[in-house]
Amino acid sequence: MKLTFAYWGNYTIAFIALLRTLGVDFISPEKTNTATIEEGAKLSPSMYCFPLKVNMGNYLSSIRKGADTVLMVTSLSGSCRLRYYAAIEDKALAEAGHKVDFIIFNQSYKDIYSKIKEISQASNWTIFKAVCIFLKKLRMIERLEKKAQYIRPREKIRGEIDEVLKWSFQELDEKHNLKAISVLEKEIYQKIREIEIDRNKKVPRVGIIGEIFTVTDNMVNFDIEKKLGEEGIEVHREMNISYYLKKILFPCKDWIMQRKIMPYLKSTVGGNGRDAIYEMLGYGEKNFDGIVHLLPFGCMPETTVRPILEKLHKQTGMPFLSLSLDEQVAEAGIATRIEAFVDVVKNHYFRKEEKS
Amino acid sequence: MKIGIPRALFYWKNPYLWEEFFKSLGEEVILSPETNKEIVIQGTKISDPETCFSMKVFFGHVFWLEGKVDYIFVPLMKSNKDKLEYCPKFFGIPDLAKILVKTPILTETFDQRKRPIEETLEKIAETLNKDQKTTRKAIAAAFAREKEKKAKEEHDFYKTVKSEKKKIVLVSHPYNLYDDYINVGIRKKLGDLGIETICIDEIPLNLGLKFSPEVKFHWEFGREIMQKTEEVLRYDIAGAIEISSFQCGCDAVLKEFVEKRFKQSKIPFLYLIIDEQSGDAGVQTRLEAFVDTLK
Numbered sequence A: 001m002k003l004t005f006a007y008w009g010n011y012t013i014a015f016i017a018l019l020r021t022l023g024v025d026f027i028s029p030e031k032t033n034t035a036t037i038e039e040g041a042k043l044s045p046s047m048y049c050f051p052l053k054v055n056m057g058n059y060l061s062s063i064r065k066g067a068d069t070v071l072m073v074t075s076l077s078g079s080c081r082l083r084y085y086a087a088i089e090d091k092a093l094a095e096a097g098h099k100v101d102f103i104i105f106n107q108s109y110k111d112i113y114s115k116i117k118e119i120s121q122a123s124n125w126t127i128f129k130a131v132c133i134f135l136k137k138l139r140m141i142e143r144l145e146k147k148a149q150y151i152r153p154r155e156k157i158r159g160e161i162d163e164v165l166k167w168s169f170q171e172l173d174e175k176h177n178l179k180a181i182s183v184l185e186k187e188i189y190q191k192i193r194e195i196e197i198d199r200n201k202k203v204p205r206v207g208i209i210g211e212i213f214t215v216t217d218n219m220v221n222f223d224i225e226k227k228l229g230e231e232g233i234e235v236h237r238e239m240n241i242s243y244y245l246k247k248i249l250f251p252c253k254d255w256i257m258q259r260k261i262m263p264y265l266k267s268t269v270g271g272n273g274r275d276a277i278y279e280m281l282g283y284g285e286k287n288f289d290g291i292v293h294l295l296p297f298g299c300m301p302e303t304t305v306r307p308i309l310e311k312l313h314k315q316t317g318m319p320f321l322s323l324s325l326d327e328q329v330a331e332a333g334i335a336t337r338i339e340a341f342v343d344v345v346k347n348h349y350f351r352k353e354e355k356s
Numbered sequence B: 001m002k003i004g005i006p007r008a009l010f011y012w013k014n015p016y017l018w019e020e021f022f023k024s025l026g027e028e029v030i031l032s033p034e035t036n037k038e039i040v041i042q043g044t045k046i047s048d049p050e051t052c053f054s055m056k057v058f059f060g061h062v063f064w065l066e067g068k069v070d071y072i073f074v075p076l077m078k079s080n081k082d083k084l085e086y087c088p089k090f091f092g093i094p095d096l097a098k099i100l101v102k103t104p105i106l107t108e109t110f111d112q113r114k115r116p117i118e119e120t121l122e123k124i125a126e127t128l129n130k131d132q133k134t135t136r137k138a139i140a141a142a143f144a145r146e147k148e149k150k151a152k153e154e155h156d157f158y159k160t161v162k163s164e165k166k167k168i169v170l171v172s173h174p175y176n177l178y179d180d181y182i183n184v185g186i187r188k189k190l191g192d193l194g195i196e197t198i199c200i201d202e203i204p205l206n207l208g209l210k211f212s213p214e215v216k217f218h219w220e221f222g223r224e225i226m227q228k229t230e231e232v233l234r235y236d237i238a239g240a241i242e243i244s245s246f247q248c249g250c251d252a253v254l255k256e257f258v259e260k261r262f263k264q265s266k267i268p269f270l271y272l273i274i275d276e277q278s279g280d281a282g283v284q285t286r287l288e289a290f291v292d293t294l295k
């Protein structure tokens, strides 16, 4: 059995560490790129959502390298199409002549544990260690992403933080125990401290909301955080894997969220639909200067809530940009729209500054 | 009081039920007209550009009722009597309707995993200040009307399957099957070509039939369509046509397995995607070509 899984932004490093520590035989997914996306889309049902097509592209390149089993986390209790990813992928791959097995993790800790145990046959101690390393790397990646969001608009020499980030992720991938990771962490933060930044610079803030995969995978969202950062905008984003893990662990979070969005939406609509409203309301309260909403083209939950987000945009006057992504979207088009949006955000921000 | 019901989407899931219920409660019911060009254009204009065609049409109907009634009825349909979910887009429609129109929306959550439909109907009657007796009568009348319709459908089905003509089964959601403007008059077109059509939802379920599907859908229509596909394969069917609304997320899943099932049984299969641009002529040509290939 040779395992593989879908590429997922910088978090891929954490998943690789998990499998590596478990000692299973696996093939790391190739970084998502235009070619893998195109290949995946060709094999997928055309009306299906974009993340599935991206995943398919990842699997295909791993299958060529010998992978025969796909690991995937999904939501077997959700309301949207995510539930049928494995069924569709299995069918599409089989019809193209690839015989692969799927091991599906439901979004519950118990299910994840028992499946890991089954696949790896590892001792509980090894599993514990693997999970610790996974969580440690994951936390580090997420913290670094946040750091970069803050530094990008303020760094004196453009691109420094991204250099550090690139180096950090490479190094992180090569550290195999907690101690080495901690040492590296110190080194990374030392490097970050050395970056010269302008703390007093006036910087507008923009919140990124939307579907989890498109907001977190910089390969599918054309590195939007970097683009905005380099335009002098501080990006905030709540959605990441930890956010999700916490939601599973503390169901009350869901209740709090629903209570807050009650005047706008009374029910779940599947996926991350409600989160988008919740987060936008939060950014509004914090007086942000703009919202970017990212979604896979035609995503059922996100298109359902978009009119609500637009209403909030009209109510608050907070600039709003909704970008639907799929295999046909070209980077140039996205870049132009971001540029225009940045102007709106800056105008909004400076007018606000003048008033106060 | 005047209660408006949009003749789209949820309406077709239980036609007559809502109408009969409100009428028996003593309210005046105004149904939006059969779908027409204006409704489609209006709906397309006011809806999210990436949502499915069916939703766009639905909002067109909601908009038509604006200002003409005291309440527009838009239920929040969550799960049916088998505890299966509706399409998640249904979950958002009362709140989205509220954004679009100023007329108050009359709504209640139909989640039969939590409470039977009768109780939800009672809650609606309560909102309208009806006494218990009237309410109970109205519920009974509404159910009776539904039952009548089912019985007639079953009768029609057995008549159709006995017909000598070639039979084509139409697979889709009721709001595509019975809205003749939306489906570009497909039933009439096929009829003119000498074909008997069977709408998938009219097929009575044979409960004795063993059913072990490849995927177990959590969507009510998914389960129903897969089950009835299995059922209809026991009859002499010349072909199958599946109709999807453009950008229907659920059908992107469902179609894969419906098509596979018909193809396994060597039944010719045609897939039609409909939207505001579907033209009469284009569909006609495709239907003719399809019918020509049938044995």
Ligand code: SF4
Pocket: B052, B053, B054, B055, B087, B088, B089, B090, B173, B245, B247, B248, B249, B250, B251
């Ligand atoms: S099932 Fe498809 S057509 Fe019906 S509302 Fe949902 S997405 Fe639209």
